[in-house]
Amino acid sequence: MNPLRRELEIVADWIEPGSRVLDLGCGDGTLLQYLVERKGVTAYGLEIDPRKVTRCMDRGVNVVRADLDEGLSDFHRDSFDHVIMSQTVQAVRYPDKLLEDMLRVGAHGIVTFPNLGYWRLRMQLLLKGRMPRSPALPNAWYNSPNIHLCTVRDFERLCATMGVQILERRLLDRAHRSTPFTNLAPNLLGEVAIYRFVRGGQAL
Amino acid sequence: MVRSPPADSVGLVTQHKAVFEEPLPLDCGRELPRYELVYEAYGELNRERNNAILVCHALSGNHHAAGYHSEHDRKPGWWETCIGPGKPLDTNRFYVVCSNNLGGCHGSTGPASINPETGKPYGDRFPVVTVRDWVRSQARLADQLGIEQWAAVAGGSLGGMQALQWAIDFPQRLRHAIVIAAAPRLSAQNIGFNEVARQAIMSDPEFHGGRYYDYGVSPRRGLAVARMLGHITYLSDDAMRAKFGRDLRGDMSFDFEEVDFEVESYLRYQGQRFVQDFDANTYLLMTKALDYFDPAAEYDDDFAAAVAQIQCSTLLLSFSSDWRFAPSRSREILRALLEKEKPVSYMEIEATQGHDAFLMPIQRYLEAFSAYMDNVGREVGA
Numbered sequence: 176m177n178p179l180r181r182e183l184e185i186v187a188d189w190i191e192p193g194s195r196v197l198d199l200g201c202g203d204g205t206l207l208q209y210l211v212e213r214k215g216v217t218a219y220g221l222e223i224d225p226r227k228v229t230r231c232m233d234r235g236v237n238v239v240r241a242d243l244d245e246g247l248s249d250f251h252r253d254s255f256d257h258v259i260m261s262q263t264v265q266a267v268r269y270p271d272k273l274l275e276d277m278l279r280v281g282a283h284g285i286v287t288f289p290n291l292g293y294w295r296l297r298m299q300l301l302l303k304g305r306m307p308r309s310p311a312l313p314n315a316w317y318n319s320p321n322i323h324l325c326t327v328r329d330f331e332r333l334c335a336t337m338g339v340q341i342l343e344r345r346l347l348d349r350a351h352r353s354t355p356f357t358n359l360a361p362n363l364l365g366e367v368a369i370y371r372f373v374r375g376g377q378a379l
Numbered sequence: 380m381v382r383s384p385p386a387d388s389v390g391l392v393t394q395h396k397a398v399f400e401e402p403l404p405l406d407c408g409r410e411l412p413r414y415e416l417v418y419e420a421y422g423e424l425n426r427e428r429n430n431a432i433l434v435c436h437a438l439s440g441n442h443h444a445a446g447y448h449s450e451h452d453r454k455p456g457w458w459e460t461c462i463g464p465g466k467p468l469d470t471n472r473f474y475v476v477c478s479n480n481l482g483g484c485h486g487s488t489g490p491a492s493i494n495p496e497t498g499k500p501y502g503d504r505f506p507v508v509t510v511r512d513w514v515r516s517q518a519r520l521a522d523q524l525g526i527e528q529w530a531a532v533a534g535g536s537l538g539g540m541q542a543l544q545w546a547i548d549f550p551q552r553l554r555h556a557i558v559i560a561a562a563p564r565l566s567a568q569n570i571g572f573n574e575v576a577r578q579a580i581m582s583d584p585e586f587h588g589g590r591y592y593d594y595g596v597s598p599r600r601g602l603a604v605a606r607m608l609g610h611i612t613y614l615s616d617d618a619m620r621a622k623f624g625r626d627l628r629g630d631m632s633f634d635f636e637e638v639d640f641e642v643e644s645y646l647r648y649q650g651q652r653f654v655q656d657f658d659a660n661t662y663l664l665m666t667k668a669l670d671y672f673d674p675a676a677e678y679d680d681d682f683a684a685a686v687a688q689i690q691c692s693t694l695l696l697s698f699s700s701d702w703r704f705a706p707s708r709s710r711e712i713l714r715a716l717l718e719k720e721k722p723v724s725y726m727e728i729e730a731t732q733g734h735d736a737f738l739m740p741i742q743r744y745l746e747a748f749s750a751y752m753d754n755v756g757r758e759v760g761a
Binding site for chain 1: 692694710713714717718720722723724725726727728729743746747750751753754757758
């Protein structure tokens, strides 16, 4: 078992054993395999890159090669307990539509993304006048897959507009820690944002 | 001519024959009093007898799926790209079995076999067999080989449909179904092509109502036309353009008998080669089995209901330029399996070769297939 990134551990903690999970942009299937082995979930991953799909097959996790920009039309309403999107929302063409689709096919949504409001990124733009780059955002502006970067505040505003109810928020700093200090100014001090949410007006 | 087969080939192989004396009930209501299946097997069956893989062939295939029958063979078995040491169906790990379908013309009981009731070839009296009948007959082969459960049942096109039918009809008897370039049922267009192929055969004056064996002839021209038509549906428009374009063999002849275009020459050659060792009645049977394949039919046309009893995991693969059984058809299978929360993986592979891609050495395809089978191997300890 590969060591999970801290954010994946947080996500995994939110998943109850035996639940039904869909992972959007599942990469090489690390999280899926972890969830299947530790939590006994029924899980599927969607991934567009054929090499990563192949890695998933090698791991023996269920994977479907799919383009998230085409939506989740292969899935019926309420097919899953949790729909996870880890470090992917910023790379899709229609983040708002996909969020909506997540909560159509699943009861809970879990999203993680690199927070563009993180102070080091802000400083790069302010002082150097250039598009920010970091270990989490290694690409240059012209070849980055991240076409819809957002800040913590942006994401929460979108959720409010869409009537999405955020249940929990965790921010990780550069050392992948979540400290009370980080939570004082999440949009400034959090490098990675992690959210758990449901459709608005829904009982917890 | 092959002096020594490549290292990743199963090499020289021999065929076996399994005889079944117990009558086989068929979907058409009739039964076969006895039947024989020829098959080949590659690799070793392990002590636990759990590393066996059944490979199902498509329309024009047979039991010779890999290796060579003699050093004079020009070409290896039809799925040489996928069966052999280090290949997706790795014969160092798996015991791979492939039989010639009932109604075939390469050794299994078929229309050219002697009908015990008349002492003459069955001809038109050979019953129309279905994919379900094939699967039933293959299950008896598994019994005879002492294989309780296949590690996987695999096939492309019509072979993939058999794998799917296996998963539906014998849920306990396979761990994985590998369904490549297949569809949950044929479309009107698919059936239309099959019907034209059958008409080509049946309107050949040498067809004699299917009893052409009695006359010492065969409807070769009709069968060649059927094959030419089929061949077009196996290739993509792009592949044909790349391979032939509008290239001429020479000057335009202004004559119908002459071959003008390269594509005509190719199709005529394919047709002529095909009729040398394929029986027209078998072609009729195979196309009919395709047309009739429809697991959803018994479930009010609800394909998801048909797959509800599946217990195995399924791998679905499709090819982008396949228009005979396009990726959208594989997605229909995918959606039904997802709806019933069955373990399934799916990958569409970019390929220019059309339907025939499942036979081709396409890197992404072989990598994905190998990765999946690696995991199957680990599962059964092979």
